Amino acid sequence: xxxxxTIDERNYRVELNRVDxxxxxxxxxxxxxxxxxxxxxxxxxxxxxxxxxxIKRERSATDLHxxxxxxxxxxxxxxxxxLRSRAGTDDGKGPRKLVAPMPGKIVRVLAPENSEVExxxxxxxxxxxxxxxxxxxxxxxxxxxxxxxEGANVNAGDVLAVVE
Amino acid sequence: xxxxxxxxxxxxxxxxxxxxxxxxxxxxxxxxxDVDRAALHVRKADEAYHLGPAPAAESYLNIEKIMAAARKSxxxxxxxxxxxxxxxxxxxxxxxxxxxKFIGPTAAAMEMMGSKTRARQHMEKAGxxxxxxxxxxxxxxxxxxxxxxxxxxxxxxxxxxxxGGKGMRLVHTPEExxxxxxxxxxxxxxxxxxxxxxxxxAIVNPRHIEMQVLADEHGNTVYLGERECSIQRRxxxxxxxxPSPLVDPExxxxxxxxxxxxxxxxxxxxxxxxxxxxxxxxxxxxxEMNTRLQVEHPVTELTTGLDLVHLQIRIAAxxxxxxxxxxxxxxxxxxxxxxxAEDPDNNYFPSPGKITLLLLxxxxxxxxxxxxxEGWTVxxxxxxxxxxxxxxxxxxxxxxxxxxxxxxEYFVGGIKTNLSLFRRILNDAEFQAGHxxxxxxxxxxxxxxxxxxSDRGGAxxxxxxxxxxAILDGEVxxxxxxxxxxxxxxxxxxxxxKRRAREEALN
Numbered sequence: 001x002x003x004x005x006t007i008d009e010r011n012y013r014v015e016l017n018r019v020d021x022x023x024x025x026x027x028x029x030x031x032x033x034x035x036x037x038x039x040x041x042x043x044x045x046x047x048x049x050x051x052x053x054x055i056k057r058e059r060s061a062t063d064l065h066x067x068x069x070x071x072x073x074x075x076x077x078x079x080x081x082x083l084r085s086r087a088g089t090d091d092g093k094g095p096r097k098l099v100a101p102m103p104g105k106i107v108r109v110l111a112p113e114n115s116e117v118e119x120x121x122x123x124x125x126x127x128x129x130x131x132x133x134x135x136x137x138x139x140x141x142x143x144x145x146x147x148x149x150e151g152a153n154v155n156a157g158d159v160l161a162v163v164e
Numbered sequence: 165x166x167x168x169x170x171x172x173x174x175x176x177x178x179x180x181x182x183x184x185x186x187x188x189x190x191x192x193x194x195x196x197x198d199v200d201r202a203a204l205h206v207r208k209a210d211e212a213y214h215l216g217p218a219p220a221a222e223s224y225l226n227i228e229k230i231m232a233a234a235r236k237s238x239x240x241x242x243x244x245x246x247x248x249x250x251x252x253x254x255x256x257x258x259x260x261x262x263x264x265k266f267i268g269p270t271a272a273a274m275e276m277m278g279s280k281t282r283a284r285q286h287m288e289k290a291g292x293x294x295x296x297x298x299x300x301x302x303x304x305x306x307x308x309x310x311x312x313x314x315x316x317x318x319x320x321x322x323x324x325x326x327x328g329g330k331g332m333r334l335v336h337t338p339e340e341x342x343x344x345x346x347x348x349x350x351x352x353x354x355x356x357x358x359x360x361x362x363x364x365x366a367i368v369n370p371r372h373i374e375m376q377v378l379a380d381e382h383g384n385t386v387y388l389g390e391r392e393c394s395i396q397r398r399x400x401x402x403x404x405x406x407p408s409p410l411v412d413p414e415x416x417x418x419x420x421x422x423x424x425x426x427x428x429x430x431x432x433x434x435x436x437x438x439x440x441x442x443x444x445x446x447x448x449x450x451x452e453m454n455t456r457l458q459v460e461h462p463v464t465e466l467t468t469g470l471d472l473v474h475l476q477i478r479i480a481a482x483x484x485x486x487x488x489x490x491x492x493x494x495x496x497x498x499x500x501x502x503x504x505a506e507d508p509d510n511n512y513f514p515s516p517g518k519i520t521l522l523l524l525x526x527x528x529x530x531x532x533x534x535x536x537x538e539g540w541t542v543x544x545x546x547x548x549x550x551x552x553x554x555x556x557x558x559x560x561x562x563x564x565x566x567x568x569x570x571x572x573e574y575f576v577g578g579i580k581t582n583l584s585l586f587r588r589i590l591n592d593a594e595f596q597a598g599h600x601x602x603x604x605x606x607x608x609x610x611x612x613x614x615x616x617x618s619d620r621g622g623a624x625x626x627x628x629x630x631x632x633x634a635i636l637d638g639e640v641x642x643x644x645x646x647x648x649x650x651x652x653x654x655x656x657x658x659x660x661x662k663r664r665a666r667e668e669a670l671n
Binding site for chain 1: 505507510511513514515516517520521523544545546547548572575577578584587620621622623624625626627628629630631632633634635636
């Protein structure tokens with residue numbers, strides 16, 4: 001199997017085959033001696049040139065993250081033979097959506113529709129777990145759309161507003 | 165002894181108390197709100213009763229509903245835990261009137277210590293040292309400025325009914341007094357429904373050190389050593405330890421004796437904590453008394469070898485303290501980390517959600533008091549405290565090393581937690597030297613964002629692991645999309661290759 005993997009904006013080509021229960025691994029064309037077992041779901045024990053790692057996996061509907069020690073890596077994985085591709089499309093230009101980072105309640109709209117905002121300026125206040133958190137504008141622009149209303153409950157990932 | 169105790173709380177402390185009940189052969193009764201039906205304290209209790217909707221006012225803060233559950237269950241005592249109704253004199257009074265023992269002080273003692281200014285008036289009579297300032301609220305800007313002139317700047321304005329840093333203002337110059345007083349007043353009014361504000365001298369680089377006391381209902385009061393709680397964020401404690409690196413046996417004796425005087429002056433019974441502000445010259449000043457079990461009580465349990473919840477229950481049942489002051493010996497060192505559901509990469513915002521993977525530390529010197537489990541969804545309605553990880557060792561450096569080791573073993577997946585923060589604190593040179601004050605954590609955090617996004621040396625390993633995961637997933641359940649929420653490694657599932665081959669053969 002060949003995978004194209006993107007981590008921290010760097011691309012890796014990982015070739016993996018299993019021969020008689022042993023792993024044959026190439027990273028960007030270079031052979032790497034590995035052994036791996038899955039002791040439980042989302043936990044991988046992997047030996048790379050004799051060094052032992054316990055890799056933890058977090059998955060959501062859209063994201064895949066792997067933990068190596070105390071560092072967390074966002075991973076995009078493509079199988080070149082597969083038609084499914086998960087390339088990101090966000091180039092930072094054009095309209096940007098403000099999404100709720102956690103489930104909670106909208107307590108205040110700070111920048112109403114059509115108001116101008118600076119990058120980093122608070123647009124909404126969301127309350128969760130007894131704490132109020134400001135959702136800030138990712139860019140300088142105009143609030144094109146304010147979807148959220150004060151007092152409404154929101155789920156993580158809900159679009160609250162659009163800044164353009 | 166009681167036959168059945170209702171625990172008027174949730175989360176890790178409810179689990180902590182019901183464990184003590186089971187150890188003592190007492191039946192435990194849990195209560196829960198709509199979103200807590202699957203919570204750990206409900207799963208582990210002998211009996212459980214539904215209170216109402218998720219908001220605390222309609223569940224864990226609702227005295228009528230809790231008293232109804234107590235009557236229905238036939239409980240003969242109630243343990244309030246911490247937070248919620250634990251320091252509410254009306255609740256203690258309601259218990260007394262219903263003939264159900266409240267495991268804590270009397271309503272009268274609670275009421276006296278509940279108002280900071282009233283507590284101060286009583287404590288001054290008992291010869292307790294105070295930070296210089298007013299013992300009553302100030303009526304005007306002029307009065308506040310006059311007091312400030314007498315005791316010297318900087319001063320601190322504080323809400324009389326306050327707590328958690330609300331209604332507090334630091335003032336450096338006379339020009340700032342007016343606006344600081346007005347904003348402290350309005351904040352106090354909003355937060356506590358009471359705008360009384362008093363003036364105190366601000367202690368520079370203060371340490372927050374507290375003394376645990378126990379008092380039985382026969383007039384015996386002892387102190388159980390101090391806890392250093394200087395590592396705070398937004399006036400909330402994050403890490404606590406016992407003993408304090410500052411306190412020597414002489415200072416401990418002086419603090420302990422003052423704490424016992426405070427408790428006795430208030431007619432206090434059961435477990436309580438006297439909070440002090442200490443300066444680096446080992447002067448200490450009375451701050452307030454917490455009339456309940458503290459979140460950080462385990463560090464005292466480990467260094468004294470006592471079980472504070474057992475003792476709370478025995479005291480409430482009318483038993484005498486089974487030891488005297490000279491029997492209390494401190495041994496070793498304990499440090500507690502408060503594990504919160506919050507995101508270190510997003511300014512420690514709360515991060516509720518479903519816990520998809522939970523790997524637990526164990527081994528020498530490690531205690532875990534937890535209210536979470538894998539598969540549980542952390543609700544958004546309550547305090548984000550998930551668990552407490554406590555390290556114990558012969559001395560402070562061993563306790564620290566054990567905690568660092570345990571933090572490597574601890575993994576909470578699916579939600580964000582502050583676990584990485586404790587690695588930073590425990591590895592910090594100032595922390596290890598014991599140079600602490602209440603500004604420690606803000607300074608540490610200001611020094612830059614070292615967290616889950618730093619140290620990218622493992623990216624190659626992650627890339628290989630991602631490929632291996634993809635292959636092993638394919639072997640386990642076919643080459644389908646990641647099957648979120650499926651259970652375990654379903655070895656019985658047939659590979660997609662096989663299934664497709666069979667389909668093609670049949671067509």
